[in-house]
Amino acid sequence: FQVYQTMQNPDPDRLPVLYEEWEKKARDVLEDGPYYYVAGGAGGGKTMEANLSAFDQWSIVPRMLRNVEDRDLTVDMFGQTYHYPILHAPIGVQSIIHEEGDLGSARACAEMGIPFTASSASTVPMEKIAEVMGDASRWFQLYWSKDPDVTASFLQRAENSGYSAIVVTLDTPMLAWREYDLKNVYLPFLLGEGVGNYLTDPAFRSKLDKPPEEDPTSAIMHWTQVFGNPGLTWEDIGFLRKHTTLPILLKGVLHPDDAKLAMDHGVDGIIVSNHGGRQVDGSISALEALPQITKTVQGKMPVLMDSGIRRGSDVLKAMALGATAVLVGRPCMYGLAVAGGKGVQEVLKNIIADMDLTMGLAGQKSMAELDRKILNKTT
Numbered sequence: 001f002q003v004y005q006t007m008q009n010p011d012p013d014r015l016p017v018l019y020e021e022w023e024k025k026a027r028d029v030l031e032d033g034p035y036y037y038v039a040g041g042a043g044g045g046k047t048m049e050a051n052l053s054a055f056d057q058w059s060i061v062p063r064m065l066r067n068v069e070d071r072d073l074t075v076d077m078f079g080q081t082y083h084y085p086i087l088h089a090p091i092g093v094q095s096i097i098h099e100e101g102d103l104g105s106a107r108a109c110a111e112m113g114i115p116f117t118a119s120s121a122s123t124v125p126m127e128k129i130a131e132v133m134g135d136a137s138r139w140f141q142l143y144w145s146k147d148p149d150v151t152a153s154f155l156q157r158a159e160n161s162g163y164s165a166i167v168v169t170l171d172t173p174m175l176a177w178r179e180y181d182l183k184n185v186y187l188p189f190l191l192g193e194g195v196g197n198y199l200t201d202p203a204f205r206s207k208l209d210k211p212p213e214e215d216p217t218s219a220i221m222h223w224t225q226v227f228g229n230p231g232l233t234w235e236d237i238g239f240l241r242k243h244t245t246l247p248i249l250l251k252g253v254l255h256p257d258d259a260k261l262a263m264d265h266g267v268d269g270i271i272v273s274n275h276g277g278r279q280v281d282g283s284i285s286a287l288e289a290l291p292q293i294t295k296t297v298q299g300k301m302p303v304l305m306d307s308g309i310r311r312g313s314d315v316l317k318a319m320a321l322g323a324t325a326v327l328v329g330r331p332c333m334y335g336l337a338v339a340g341g342k343g344v345q346e347v348l349k350n351i352i353a354d355m356d357l358t359m360g361l362a363g364q365k366s367m368a369e370l371d372r373k374i375l376n377k378t379t
């Protein structure tokens with residue numbers, strides 16, 4: 001009711017409500033290059049489509065008369081209680097979307113008590129993001145560099161600047177075939193965007209002939225050499241453990257056998273994700289992969305999920321299929337494009353309000369206790 005009351009005198013500049021409206025407005029304010037960098041996927045976009053349609057294969061079966069006056073949205077992970085089962089997904093190069101960039105998003109999350117996952121490819125170094133977030137909860141996403149000194153240094157810096165978990169993205173040892181970006185000849189990194197963590201890193205800088213301030217082109221060329229590491233295998237996980245005491249989550253797990261390997265190699269959690277359909281075209285959707293993986297993991301470690309979360313009911317379905325929490329990617333970026341950090345907050349607030357209402361109306365009181373019994377498989 002509060003939401004409707006505050007809307008009684010409509011302001012013509014009022015922020016959008018519908019996800020589709022946010023996306024459309026973002027399209028209006030962004031140039032082709034940045035817009036398609038965000039909205040596009042790998043190849044012909046089949047995985048992106050599948051990420052959304054997978055949610056239609058499950059329907060919620062509401063229960064009645066179950067006293068849903070007090071509802072609990074909290075979830076526990078790694079010894080901490082989080083207000084909501086939602087995190088801001090790691091997203092690089094946010095400066096191409098809005099001048100507030102990563103700092104706007106990070107501040108927005110800090111004010112709401114939503115963990116912000118800072119990307120290795122953030123515009124500004126992780127220390128700056130940490131600074132604007134104060135004591136608020138933040139995770140760091142690692143792109144595992146070919147240069148082990150850079151990887152070790154990133155882990156150390158994240159620990160020193162108050163990040164409380166490390167998300168290791170496994171699905172991007174190379175950037176995928178992204179047709180729109182190729183068509184638009186648009187790769188933000190080559191314009192010097194998203195390399196802030198690298199250019200300020202002592203290990204990275206020590207390998208350059210001249211400091212990036214003197215020779216930015218060579219520094220970026222060096223970045224293209226060390227960014228990803230297609231040679232990694234499961235045996236390398238031990239390297240991460242050696243260099244951080246923080247919980248380690250592997251992002252990009254889609255096969256139950258990889259979930260098992262993750263447990264065998266002693267990581268602390270996984271994120272079921274196909275990078276929002278940006279890496280393998282024609283891949284299994286994240287939601288479709290989730291049930292087999294939660295069955296394999298048997299609650300022994302947190303299993304988070306992203307790729308396709310747009311509305312409250314999506315969160316409910318992922319949680320009912322065993323997710324511990326979900327991450328939200330593009331919706332936050334459309335919010336950022338339209339209204340900076342304020343837009344990110346509005347998008348997240350809408351998803352939370354929708355999720356809370358949908359949970360209550362489905363006769364459920366607790367996010368953490370949702371289970372498969374509230375779902376029906378429609379196909």
Ligand code: FNR
Pocket residue numbers: 037038039051089090091092093119120121122141169251273274275276277278306307308309327328329330331333
């Ligand atoms: C991403 N994603 C991503 N993931 C990651 O681990 N590190 C990164 O730097 C980025 N960068 C990035 C940029 C942009 C523009 C997008 C859209 C996505 C993937 C992201 O964390 C997440 O997995 C997906 O965005 C989730 O899917 P949805 O919510 O966008 O459907």
